[in-house]
Amino acid sequence: MTDLSQFDHNDAANPNNNIFGLPFTEEDADLIILPVPWEATVSYRAGTARAPEHIFKASFQVELYDNDTNDAWRRGIYMLDTDRKILLKSDYLRKEAELYINYIAQDENVNDNKFMCKTLREVNEGSVFLNNWVYEQTKALLDQGKLVGLLGGDHSTPLGYYKALAEKHGDFGILQIDAHLDLRESYEGFTYSHASVMFNALKEIPQIKKLVQIGVRDYGDNELNVVNDSEGRVVCFFYKDMRESMYEGKTWQMVVNEIVEQLPQTIHISFDIDGLDPKLCRNTGTPVMGGFETEQVFYLIRKIIQSGRRVIGFDLVEVGMSTTEGDENTGARVLYKMCNFLLASNPK
Numbered sequence: 001m002t003d004l005s006q007f008d009h010n011d012a013a014n015p016n017n018n019i020f021g022l023p024f025t026e027e028d029a030d031l032i033i034l035p036v037p038w039e040a041t042v043s044y045r046a047g048t049a050r051a052p053e054h055i056f057k058a059s060f061q062v063e064l065y066d067n068d069t070n071d072a073w074r075r076g077i078y079m080l081d082t083d084r085k086i087l088l089k090s091d092y093l094r095k096e097a098e099l100y101i102n103y104i105a106q107d108e109n110v111n112d113n114k115f116m117c118k119t120l121r122e123v124n125e126g127s128v129f130l131n132n133w134v135y136e137q138t139k140a141l142l143d144q145g146k147l148v149g150l151l152g153g154d155h156s157t158p159l160g161y162y163k164a165l166a167e168k169h170g171d172f173g174i175l176q177i178d179a180h181l182d183l184r185e186s187y188e189g190f191t192y193s194h195a196s197v198m199f200n201a202l203k204e205i206p207q208i209k210k211l212v213q214i215g216v217r218d219y220g221d222n223e224l225n226v227v228n229d230s231e232g233r234v235v236c237f238f239y240k241d242m243r244e245s246m247y248e249g250k251t252w253q254m255v256v257n258e259i260v261e262q263l264p265q266t267i268h269i270s271f272d273i274d275g276l277d278p279k280l281c282r283n284t285g286t287p288v289m290g291g292f293e294t295e296q297v298f299y300l301i302r303k304i305i306q307s308g309r310r311v312i313g314f315d316l317v318e319v320g321m322s323t324t325e326g327d328e329n330t331g332a333r334v335l336y337k338m339c340n341f342l343l344a345s346n347p348k
Helices: 048-061 084-105 114-143 159-169 194-204 221-228 239-247 252-262 294-306 326-344
Strands: 031-036 077-079 147-152 172-177 208-216 234-238 266-272 310-317
Touching: 031 048, 031 114, 031 326, 048 084, 048 147, 048 326, 084 114, 114 147, 114 159, 147 326, 159 172, 159 194, 159 266, 159 310, 172 194, 194 208, 208 239, 208 252, 221 234, 234 239, 234 252, 239 252, 252 294, 266 294, 266 326, 294 310, 294 326, 310 326
Parallel strands: 031 077, 031 147, 147 310, 172 208, 172 266, 208 234, 266 310
Antiparallel strands: none
16 A cells, blocks of 8 residues: 655656656555557547647656545556557557558549558558557556546547447447547548547447447538438437527536436546537547537536546547647546546545
């Protein structure tokens, strides 16, 4: 058990400690953050693969007092080291994917080019490798009784984690905070694209009984068909509809109550940072105008926990990097809040 008697949580963070300046070890921490430095299929701006390292550095500026959960951090939060082999594999495949994306953008036939066929196969095989790696890492932590938060990387990264959660907890739902539906069967030829994570989750994990998406404002009609044909398994609160209902008199509390009513008793929260207003995350991979303020999302999660529903995990993905460190600062503060909410939802 970590001795906190000499730890002053009001003092400046010690850079020799772990994330948020906390002095816990992996063994003693109740909550483990798994960094997944991966962005092989990013379709617009890269950078999120290195977000875990930058968020780690920014985390030392986060105050430990949380007016929602107070001393939840005392149960221990620990971030694992970034796996350099995963990062290097992502870097290599990202370059391969860029060549492929540029090739198909010229309206060339992939089947006529053996090199491009090989490139596509390598990227897809790399994504399968990543999914299995994430599954193995998260399953091992869950089997130890740890709570797990996954820190991406792009939004393709948590699929293996969802599979581990399904084995551990059985049926559950996902609350997805996102500007996008991520329901494409594939994107640019990549089966496990960041734009396909929820399609693959619904297809491969029958224990996911409900997917509730909020803040969506950029999507294709084929994705909309997936929502409409899901027979209620997928419920989407589109950003336009949410805002218009508030312009006409609904309060955010009323909207939140409608969202909470759609959620099953056990949920995972998938937080794509581009669900927020782009002013808070300017360098995310695919920013879209509109979006939430952080406090709107935190209010929703507070109400979910107060409703008696259990949050069993979270992923935070698509955080970019900036020269002013604004994105990683936002990422660090959202990450800390999500850690505290997960701890609060799973009292000892």
